[in-house]
Amino acid sequence: MRRWLLDRTAQAAVTLAIAITLLFVLMRAAPGDPLSRLQGDRPLSREEIASLRERYGLDQPLLTQFGAFVGGLTRGDLGVSIEYGRPVTSLLAERLPATLQLGGAVILLNFTLGLWLGVRQAVRRGSREDRWLTVVSLGGYATPSFWLGLVLAWLVGVKWGVLPPAGHSDPLLDSGAGFMERTVDLLRHLALPVLTLSAVTIAATMRHQRNAMLDVLRHPFMLTARAKGLSERAVTWRHAWRNALFPVVTLFGLWLPILVTGSVFVEAVFAWPGLGSLAAAAVGHRDYPLLMGAALLAAVLVVAASLLTDLVYALLDPRVRLS
Amino acid sequence: MAAAQSRGARSSIVIVTGGEAPIPIPTLMEGAQATLANFEVADQLFLRLAALGPELITAGDRGFVPLLAREWTRRDSVTLVFDLDPRARWHDGVPVTARDVLFTMARARDPALSPRLAGLLRRIRSVNDEGDRRIVFHFSHPYAEQLYDATFHVAPLPAHLLAALPPQELRRSAYVGNPVGNGPYRWVRSVPGQFLELAANESFFRGRPDIDRVIIRVAADPDARINLLLSGEADVMDNIPPPRANLDRVAADPDLRLVPVPSPTVGYLLFNQRDPADLSRPHPILSDINVRRAIILALDRRQLVRAVFGSYGEVPFGPVSPLLWIRHGAPPPLAQSQAMARRLLSAHGWADRNRDGTLERGGRPLRLQLTLPNTSAIRRQLALLVQEQLRQVGIAAEVAQLEWPVYAERRSAGLFDIDFNAATQDPSPSGLTQSWSCGGGSNVARYCDPGVDSLLERAIMSRGDSRDTWHAVLRRIEEDAPAAFLYAPTFVFAVHRRFRDVAIRPESSWIALWRWSVDH
Numbered sequence: 001m002r003r004w005l006l007d008r009t010a011q012a013a014v015t016l017a018i019a020i021t022l023l024f025v026l027m028r029a030a031p032g033d034p035l036s037r038l039q040g041d042r043p044l045s046r047e048e049i050a051s052l053r054e055r056y057g058l059d060q061p062l063l064t065q066f067g068a069f070v071g072g073l074t075r076g077d078l079g080v081s082i083e084y085g086r087p088v089t090s091l092l093a094e095r096l097p098a099t100l101q102l103g104g105a106v107i108l109l110n111f112t113l114g115l116w117l118g119v120r121q122a123v124r125r126g127s128r129e130d131r132w133l134t135v136v137s138l139g140g141y142a143t144p145s146f147w148l149g150l151v152l153a154w155l156v157g158v159k160w161g162v163l164p165p166a167g168h169s170d171p172l173l174d175s176g177a178g179f180m181e182r183t184v185d186l187l188r189h190l191a192l193p194v195l196t197l198s199a200v201t202i203a204a205t206m207r208h209q210r211n212a213m214l215d216v217l218r219h220p221f222m223l224t225a226r227a228k229g230l231s232e233r234a235v236t237w238r239h240a241w242r243n244a245l246f247p248v249v250t251l252f253g254l255w256l257p258i259l260v261t262g263s264v265f266v267e268a269v270f271a272w273p274g275l276g277s278l279a280a281a282a283v284g285h286r287d288y289p290l291l292m293g294a295a296l297l298a299a300v301l302v303v304a305a306s307l308l309t310d311l312v313y314a315l316l317d318p319r320v321r322l323s
Numbered sequence: 324m325a326a327a328q329s330r331g332a333r334s335s336i337v338i339v340t341g342g343e344a345p346i347p348i349p350t351l352m353e354g355a356q357a358t359l360a361n362f363e364v365a366d367q368l369f370l371r372l373a374a375l376g377p378e379l380i381t382a383g384d385r386g387f388v389p390l391l392a393r394e395w396t397r398r399d400s401v402t403l404v405f406d407l408d409p410r411a412r413w414h415d416g417v418p419v420t421a422r423d424v425l426f427t428m429a430r431a432r433d434p435a436l437s438p439r440l441a442g443l444l445r446r447i448r449s450v451n452d453e454g455d456r457r458i459v460f461h462f463s464h465p466y467a468e469q470l471y472d473a474t475f476h477v478a479p480l481p482a483h484l485l486a487a488l489p490p491q492e493l494r495r496s497a498y499v500g501n502p503v504g505n506g507p508y509r510w511v512r513s514v515p516g517q518f519l520e521l522a523a524n525e526s527f528f529r530g531r532p533d534i535d536r537v538i539i540r541v542a543a544d545p546d547a548r549i550n551l552l553l554s555g556e557a558d559v560m561d562n563i564p565p566p567r568a569n570l571d572r573v574a575a576d577p578d579l580r581l582v583p584v585p586s587p588t589v590g591y592l593l594f595n596q597r598d599p600a601d602l603s604r605p606h607p608i609l610s611d612i613n614v615r616r617a618i619i620l621a622l623d624r625r626q627l628v629r630a631v632f633g634s635y636g637e638v639p640f641g642p643v644s645p646l647l648w649i650r651h652g653a654p655p656p657l658a659q660s661q662a663m664a665r666r667l668l669s670a671h672g673w674a675d676r677n678r679d680g681t682l683e684r685g686g687r688p689l690r691l692q693l694t695l696p697n698t699s700a701i702r703r704q705l706a707l708l709v710q711e712q713l714r715q716v717g718i719a720a721e722v723a724q725l726e727w728p729v730y731a732e733r734r735s736a737g738l739f740d741i742d743f744n745a746a747t748q749d750p751s752p753s754g755l756t757q758s759w760s761c762g763g764g765s766n767v768a769r770y771c772d773p774g775v776d777s778l779l780e781r782a783i784m785s786r787g788d789s790r791d792t793w794h795a796v797l798r799r800i801e802e803d804a805p806a807a808f809l810y811a812p813t814f815v816f817a818v819h820r821r822f823r824d825v826a827i828r829p830e831s832s833w834i835a836l837w838r839w840s841v842d843h
Contacts, residue, residue, distance in 0.1 A: 051434065084345045171518040172538065270547065
């Protein structure tokens, strides 16, 4: 197991190194320049642009810029954002908690409610409940999240005034507010973005889980389990569900990075201060240092999620470890 | 409504805006940090020596009101003397002195530290002190905007806190995270990506602000901003963007009032004078002034403005936004005449010989590409209307929406036929030299008329009333038709009715916030 783990970690490190190099090259190859846009609304002279180019090292050859980036990376320094004028690591660190709160809540809902509903559907296959849940989940899956977000923000936030339509916290909350008050405030702000993102993702989780369960429930060992006199609950959760987890674990591996950096529309609609909107703005501004920082974080998450998926596979199925 | 009110925060104000202000510190707002959001927050924290008066006149010495400086006098045509108000204090209680002004001007005039500011202040030859409270500015030559240059571009920083720092280190210093200013509001905290909080400066020497607490909340998406406003989570929203349905929604709320504010924006179709395929050659179509004039005549600019801005916009005469004082008294812009446009084109050899709806001359169709950034909803909407109006006179305009960095790169390289630009202007008309003089740094279309250059020079150097000269500049530019000046919008702000004495300034929206009052 240890050897297997070392091999997979080494593979992950190589993948990450290749991803970083490709990201760096592709970003520089994309049309557009981080400073040319400054000649737009409030124009700068050519000398001013040249001075800024020098400040951000953009006047250096590509290889030198890459060397400086890798050198900085080894010291934990991702450079200074051109757009914000602040260290990239600070910007990412500031946005990460909000991202983790949103992504974490969505994943939690997916892998509790989503899995449970998927299993229920499979066990009650063909029932009215199964049919209704299929309709509802497909409806959620087919709904564009930005549209759903706009509707929820207007209906729940503005028309009914039940929850805040945007933002991460109440800026007027007293600075001496206690933990409970702050938590309630956070949950109130988190509710609509989580609902919006979950409506789409839970549907997929439910479908995957339902199909995987149906597949497992057809196997002869299920009949054996029942023949041994196990309760239906034990058959479902201990024998069937564990075997039906594999496709869902794969889904988790795919979603983890997407939920961290890919909720751009939902972050915009709800003014949620996460990494997705920061990364999207960095793309729009060609803010190379920030873009590299965000892309690096996404690459690390993809690789880590892949590694984690393999680990979970290995834990769930001894054959994976042995092979 | 008005959640802020219901939470008992009667002397708080929550302003929702689209841009974050990560570094609202004078001399650090350079490059990408030279944003409106940074300037507007800096104006709450730091006072300039003087502010523009209600007429926004940047020329001469009379159109200004005192702030840090109690008064100013002129020793000669190139020397201005400012006397600081002895009551002025930094937020830590230390008096504001001439040393602060000298320290800041030295930073601002250093091209290595502040390239943008150094360019703007290039006509200041030296700054000296005469005692603790007197500062003397010497200029390189006589010109109309000496006082404007000395006061508008930069506000003093506290030398007693920053002089010991190596100049390059200020950006990375702890001061940036907790700036000490001398303005009506002091810094409380910033929650990145969400909001920043300011508190009233209790001992502000020009009078304590009535509003105790200012929250500037960030929501990049306009729908999110409107939702925050309509749900009562915010009291004020700046610049409600088109479509007009947004304005209607806000206007329908009885707790909110709409406040129109002249904008610093002017939108225009810029005609490239050079061939984008080979910049050493004139443009094969647009170098002909008759085609440019025909395009302008073909456009019903009033209808375009009405369609997008309703009553909150106008057609400008020349490249002049509502912010510039020189727009007052300027002639009205040309009205549309498609018949004249057709006659003009026909008289110069353009005809639809193959009956495909597009005019040709010498086998070349009158087909042009109109480029714009895909981030601008206003320009996207207008471009389609422009395309249709041009089609009616036989001009084929192909609309190309580009991602902003690509658009900006192609624009600055001169790779376009017609560029749909929206310029944000400073209050000074001297900024027109950037885009409309032969050697202007932003003259991407290579428009060059020595007559305009000469008039610009005269207007800038004039020490008397230069309004007529500026109007002559605008008339000459209109005659040359280097662009079709389409729109000059009025920004519309929404403010909760519990605020009184509301004044929103076009050059910096919240600069008069400390004078607002609130129902208690």
